[in-house]
Amino acid sequence: MKKMKQTKYIFVTGGVLSSLGKGISSSSIATLLKHSGYDVSIVKIDPYINVDPGTMSPLEHGEVFVTFDGAETDLDIGHYERFLNTNFSKQNNFTTGQIYLSVIENERQGKYLGKTIQIVPHIVDEIKHRIKNAGKNSDFLVVELGGTVGDIEGMPYLEAMRQMKHELGSDCVISIHVTLIPLIRAIGELKTKPTQHSVQELRRIGISPQIVLARCEKPLSKELKKKLALSCDVDDDSVIVAEDAESIYKCPINFLKEGILTPIARRFKIDELKPKMDEWDMLVKKIISPKNSITIGFVGKYLSLKESYKSLTEALTHAGANTDTRVNIKWIDSENLDNNTLYDLEDVDGILIPGGFGERGIEGKIQAIKYARENKIPFLGICLGMQLCIVEFARNILNIKDANSTEFDPETKNPLIYLIEDFIDQQGNEQIRTHQSPMGGTMRLGEYECKIKKDSQLAKAYNNNLTIKERHRHRYEANPKYRSSLEENGMIVNGESSNGLIEAVEIKNHPFFVGVQFHPEFTSRLQSPNPIILEFVKKSLESKEK
Incomplete structure (x- = not known):
């Protein structure tokens, strides 16, 4: 097992619309890093004000996943455990409700010494504290932010991202933006404009993604990938195509073939990442083409x-x-x-x-x-x-x-x-x-x-x-x-x-x-x-x- 001197943070945001597969994307990236020999943890941030999904209807929220320590969490924690073959805990999922509840309890106990409680710094500081606590003793922490860029409830989390990159440096924090490249079937064309606008919204608040993960129904041409790289201000090899896969467990293999680890390693200034995926690949083949x-x-x-x-x-x-x-x-x-x-x-x-x-x-x-x-x-x-x-x-x-x-x-x-x-x-x-x-x-x-x-x-x-x-x-x-x-x-x-x-x-x-x-x-x-x-x-x- 390799060991980093300092935890590296990978923030995963979503643009254009929800349900693009940020959870699977985050799990896949974390899986590749783990199979490269590193200690990897992962956290999901849910911007809703519920304290947890335990009292929410399955028809409203989907499954409630239960961790070993009894936390009722978002179903993405289930994906994290299934991909990484690891037990996660209540610290790997938190909500806006938990953040505000904690800050209010601290205020009632006098921990802020009578100061006026504000989004910045108090709410944002609590967010940063929880993120860093989840990444303690890990080489990499993948942080998935629920919702879509532009949502009002997600703004404090984006501010926490911006501040962490400022505090820790660009070689410790990177941003991956998962976005949709819609196919207009009437003319058979993939359109990049929604992604350009989504990235512009991120940049407006001081965050420039280093990698764009493009969800699409068919492959992007070299011309479209270059256009995206130029308009989103990322390197040519940092536009990663995420096509619909036959199985979610094939996504790490697809990302590896797309070369997602190259810009990650370069941005973090670490050696080449070489994951050992033979067993994983064999199981995926049995899912897709079983006897x-x-x-x-x-x-x-x-x-x-x-x-x-x-x-x-x-x-x-x-x-x-x-x-x-x-x-x-x-x-x-x-x-x-x-x-x-x-x-x-x-x-x-x-x-x-x-x-x-x-x-x-x-x-x-x-x-x-x-x-x-x-x-x-x-x-x-x-x-x-x-x-x-x-x-x-x-x-x-x-x-x-x-x-x-x-x-x-x-x-x-x-x-x-x-x-x-x-x-x-x-x-x-x-x-x-x-x-x-x-x-x-x-x-x-x-x-x-x-x-x-x-x-x-x-x-x-x-x-x-x-x-x-x-x-x-x-x-x-x-x-x-x-x-x-x-x-x-x-x-x-x-x-x-x-x-x-x-x-x-x-x-x-x-x-x-x-x-x-x-x-x-x-x-x-x-x-x-x-x-x-x-x-x-x-x-x-x-x-x-x-």
């Missing part, structure tokens, strides 16, 4: 915005790459699933029930679980998916017809699933690490230890490691009162916490039927897929071959 193929029935309720399940769909891609298998997802809306529409599940090789909140679509998910159990189809239930497979088993095997979760029926006489507060009360207020939700209620957030039952399907998946750590995000737990009845009838508790919480279950005499209370997708990476999701894909492949 095998399976279809997973993904039964969810946020299907209008599949970003809500981003970590889970990426985890299936990781498992596919490591088994040389294309994992096709058949999206099945649980609200439309009942006895008359179960034919939607007839052509799938495995059935997956993801996590979620709320009553909508619950009965459809229970129907899908019953179908998987009775027809011996490989099944994986995650969080809510595990809870519902317990409810289904209780209703149809234990014959407890009113079995339910208190989330959906607070008055149920047979609460197979109940609030964690109820468990704590039953255990005599036993100490369990939880987080208080801003909207009320207690949640288990972040990484917890799970003890696995020997010789179980779960133990096999985790290579007979009987103590694992996985991440949680939920308020409801399986009720241990029913544990003996479940196990006597064939549903085994194969994982539990040190406090006795039921963490995982499986069914006897089934090719693969596992439910887990934790979210295994949060720890899956391209180069190290999560074990239980990998095992699910393997069993689905075996089922298809049989």
